[in-house]
Amino acid sequence: MKSDFAMARRHLERAYNALSGDDETSRKSRDALDLLVDAILTAEYRRQECEIIPFPANEDRRSRRSNI
Template identity: 55%
Template sequence: MRSDFAQARYHLEQAWLRLVGHDETSLNGRQALDLLIEAVATAEFTVPKGKAEVIAFPKKSSVRL
């Protein structure tokens, strides 16, 4: 089963947006979330995708009308 990095990143970004305080705990929380968001985004775009399925199309007929 593959991880849903896009959803994980979305939720981390939502958590970051809710830490609106100017206190030290909120600032530290945003910094920690920044690191997590960066790690998840990196994983999201560097994990190899599964193999693509090749669909065979019928060949075009050489008969002209």
């Protein structure tokens, strides 16, 4: 089962917004949530590994380009 990073990020952002106080606990909690949101964003938009398929070199095309 894959993680739903977008939903997790939304919940963390809502928790961040709910901790709007100026007390030390709220500030530290927002800092911690900010780190978690950054980690979720990194995971959410990470490029998936893929296989790169090389194309065969075309000598005719290369020679035509150098003559232009």
